[in-house]
Amino acid sequence: MKIIYSDAHKGHAGALEMRGEAFVPMAECPERMEVILLALADAGLRDVHAPKAHGLAEAARIHAPDFLTFLETAYPLWEKRHGPSRAVFARTFGMRGMAQKPQMDNIDAMLSAFTFDIFSPFVRGTWDAIRSALDVTLTAAEMVQQGTREAFALCRPPGHHASGDLAGGYCYLNNAAIAAQMFRDQGAARVAILDIDYHHGNGTQRIFYDRDDVLFISLHGRPEEEYPFLLGFGDETGAGRGEGFNLNLPMPPGTRIDTYLHALQAAAARVRAYAPDVLVLSLGVDTFDGDPVGGFCLQTPDYLRLGQVIAGLGLPTLFVMEGGYAIAPLGQNVTNVLTGYLQG
Ligand SMILES: [Zn+2]
Incomplete structure (x- = not known):
């Protein structure tokens, strides 16, 4: 298993998020990568490669130019206008009926236009981390494109909540979507994205909703109870040419492995x-029982079985890291998906 990783994410650290009535350290933190690397090494998965530097051309196939400018300039513009901060997020959100075209030097308006929640804060190192996740993902994708059977893009920040011009839910660029588009551009006729993060991949769904060349399937907590709330329902099946190429498999709070595997097998059949x-x-792997932002009850050994089902598809596979925030078991949970896959 080729693993692509870079330390360049580490400056995306110290950010704060709201939990209840308090500001707390953001659950999406650099330690996540450290515990995953350690657990992978313990399991003998040590084929770790540095990413190659990429420009923004591949990201621009998915994301709007103004949005990319926003991500790059958000923190410097904020610091210039308001001073240093560990919680740079919108104070207002683009409301229906407003023009929603921000001046590209007005950071408050830009945050309002290009984010959909308060869970994608910017700090000084955020842009470097975003760029490193892009490099890691594209380098891993290129390995698979060139014939490597499987590769793991071990990166943060995650991406699946980000759409073409909206950041949110710890996500800025949609790494998985950018990789899927790269495969298409390099000659793949059809690409499937299977999203097993606990939360619905609203950004990925939105990006490919009207397309039949990228199938999107998401297993997640029901939007009746769970973030992102307004998307991820079972009757969202695609639009236009994309009708039938979006499959949501929402599950209730407390879901355990038997129910989960049933849904995963349905996804695999599709x-x-x-x-x-x-x-x-x-x-x-925020489907883990006890994840601070999850609601399912998967146990650490269960992740082996997830990997086995994925292996059963028999496809060249690019793994792209998304969520998982229970730090102590995080490394083993991720490792089990990969070792289950390799054994499967
Ligand atoms: Zn998640």
Whole structure:
């Protein structure tokens, strides 16, 4: 298993998020990568490669130019206008009926236009981390494109909540979507994205909703109870040419492995019927029992079984790291998906 990783994410640290009535350290933190690397090494998964530097051309196939400018300039513009901060997020959100075209030097208006919640704060190192996640993902994707059977893009920040011009939910660039588009641009006829993060991949869904060349499947907590609340329902099946190429499999709070595996097998059947050239696996393990932002009850050994089902698809597979915030078991949970896959 090729693992692509860079330390360049580490400056995206110290950010604060709201939990209840308090500001607390953001659950999406640099330690996540450290515990995953340690657990991978313990399991003998040590084939770690540095990413190659990429420009923004591949990201621009998915994301709007003004949005990319926003991500790059958000923190410097904020600091210039308001001073240093560990909680740079919008104070207002673009409301319906407003023009929603911000001046590109007005950071408050830009935050309002280009974010959808308060869970994608900017700090000084955020842009470097965003760029490193892009480099890591594209380098891993290129390995798979060139014939490597499977590769793991071990990166943060995650991406699946980000759409073409909106950041949110710890996500800025949609790494998995950018990789899927790269596969298409490099000649893949069909790409499947399977999102097993606890939360619905609203950004990925939105990006590919009207397309039939990228199948999107998400297993997640029901939007009746769970973030992002207004998307991820079972009757969202795609639009136009994309009708039938979006599959949401929401599950209730407290879901355990038997129910989860049933949904995963349904997802696998849909992937098989689609017969993609390559699979992009949005790998979140915040389905773990006790994850601070999750609501399912998967146990650490269960992740082996997830990996085995994914392996059963028999496809070239790019794993892209998404969520998972229970730090102590995080490394083993991720490792189990990969070792289950390799054994499967
Ligand atoms: Zn998540």
